[in-house]
Amino acid sequence: MLARHHDPIVAIATAPGRGAVGIVRVSGQDIGPVIAAVCGRPLAARQATYLPFRDAQGKVIDQGLAIHFPAPHSYTGEDVLELQAHGGPVVLQLLLARCLQAGAELNPATGRPCLPQLRVAQPGEFTERAFLNDKIDLAQAEAIADLIDASTETAARSAARSMSGEFSQAVNTLLEQLIHLRMLVEATLDFPEEDIDFLQKADAQGQLRRLQTTLAEVMRRATQGAILREGIKVVIAGQPNAGKSSLLNALAGAELAIVTPIAGTTRDKVSQLIQIEGVPLHVVDTAGLREALDEVEKIGVERAWAEIETADAVLFLHDLTRQAATGETPDAINYIADDARIAGVLGQKLPKNTPIIDVWSKSDMASAEVLERVSGGVLISAKTGTGLQALRQQLLQLVGWQAAPEGVFMARERHVRALQQVQAQLEKAAIQLQAALPALDLLAEDLRQAQLHLSEITGEFSSDDLLGEIFSRFCIGK
Incomplete structure (x- = not known):
């Protein structure tokens, strides 16, 4: 985890402009000083408290609801504070500035700033924290952005299904089947005296065919989801x-x-x-x-x-x-x-x-x-x-739209590409299994590569560059 991921962060979490309600969100390992400075007293966990939000001189900025979500039971997995105020741009900017100011105030006991690293969040950083703290996987994180950007009711419902984990569950089911098949092949490599008879008795070919059938169905639904998302x-x-x-x-x-x-x-x-x-x-x-x-x-x-x-x-x-x-x-x-x-x-x-x-x-x-x-x-x-x-x-x-709306989960082009790569690796594995004398080391490598591509979807294996690209497209405060 990069050093910046440990910094406490704050941002306005509602869209720019005027509205009935606006939200300022804070997340970090210990945000007690911000709660005390802005709210004037501790807050009961996960209970909305109506109170005045005060500036450094004790003057009231606004009155609204404050909610404290202690870690790990919060959106980000860290301590989270939500300040729900009136949705005027000036009011929200004053609250944002007050939170940053509270972090820079000196602790009387230590003489040091209370939260010296408190800073304005980058786009998507709250959701990125949720992913890094295992609150959601990468596919669910992307579905949150897709739900916000949905342009039709069908797209919104499909994104909601992915956000709730339906797509991830389908991918994890594939992973379980794939790992079980890998285990059989790796065991055969470890005990060569068992050789191909071991794989035949375990019905490795049948397992691979069932895996390919399940993959084809997931690919069909993901392809339809990509059409829904991209239009x-x-x-x-x-x-x-x-x-x-x-x-x-x-x-x-x-x-x-x-x-x-x-x-x-x-x-x-x-x-x-x-x-x-x-x-x-x-x-x-x-x-x-x-x-x-x-x-x-x-x-x-x-x-x-x-x-x-x-x-198109x-x-x-x-x-x-x-x-x-x-x-x-x-x-x-x-x-x-x-x-x-x-x-x-x-x-x-x-x-x-x-x-x-x-x-x-x-x-x-x-x-x-x-x-x-x-x-x-x-x-x-x-x-x-x-x-x-x-x-x-x-x-x-x-354009290939065939699925019934309720059977589709939201997916992206990168998900479809990953599934296509999995399909290609499994086809290579099937060729190896059908050979009279399978090259078990190549078979094992094909299955390993398939697992890596599949794990890219949920973010089990992902580069920092990929994460940066995905979360940079989120709005600030989400």
Whole structure:
């Protein structure tokens, strides 16, 4: 544990701005001097006490509730003091300053500062202390941040399940099975006279298959949780006046983008977060793709392509009213040729695994002959709502959303990557076990590596750099 982890810390634990209630939180090994200085008397453990909070001259800063959580029965595992005051920024800053001042005051008995190391907490440091003091594991700590950042009800409920330990329990079950299998292999290495017969009698192959089956289910739920957490970036692309802004407005259920018959109305991206079955969708409307007529539109088209290249899925809109009903007109020929050109550029710029959905817009205005010629994609009308639900379902299907909401726990990309590495190591182990003369030392190493990758999820094995990266993304006071 780094030296800074022993310092007592203090921070405002509520969001910036005005509110009915604001909280200042203190955590450390011995915070009695701060309690005495601010509250004027000792506090009963885990009982809310209404009293005045006083400054160094004894004047009242505010009146509110003070709660003392003695170690180890607290959020951080250390002594914790929570001061619940009125939620004005000035009041909370005065309380914060008073706590820091109390730590610097001299102890009459020793002539030294009461808490010389008391300092303002860094982002996520309270939760980091909880992790380091074994109050929660790393996956639970991350779930706390995910719960705070959840953008849909489904995401919030999934984060709550992970925070309560459901994801960690699934990982620990895998660890138990893996350690048991490792024990069998290591025993065979220690007693080579038993050789492969020992593993066969213990059904090592059956144990490994069951472990892989359990892992596959955990991976499925974690992958769905990662989609819930990260959301899906969907970019609407197409020629000018294809109906992109109308589609954004229809999906969002609000007039977010300006819609006019004038080509080039949208000059810059317009983004909106919506949800489909609890899955967050970051929908981006972009400028029409064509040869720019002026410098402003040129910048808009460049930004459109930049958004398209980072999309999880692209909705390529085709205007049905610009398809010729009978014969071929110059306008229809040019429009179809420009669509083909855009499709070619999309194929070059996008990764191969990025889905492109052909969306045929303005179906309410198209002739029956044109509609009959459409094959593939989704027919929609942003005006009447026709086809929008089918489009939503296809989006979810293409990005891999399959799980029922209540069966998903929140997970992150690093969790999914770790599980994929475990899967790869177990596949290597299965190949070794199936060999006529297994290389037991290689088998043991494959299982050991699998255990290390699995333990990274809960933080049993983790680097300080990883911890710093994770907790730096938390808000101050949490």
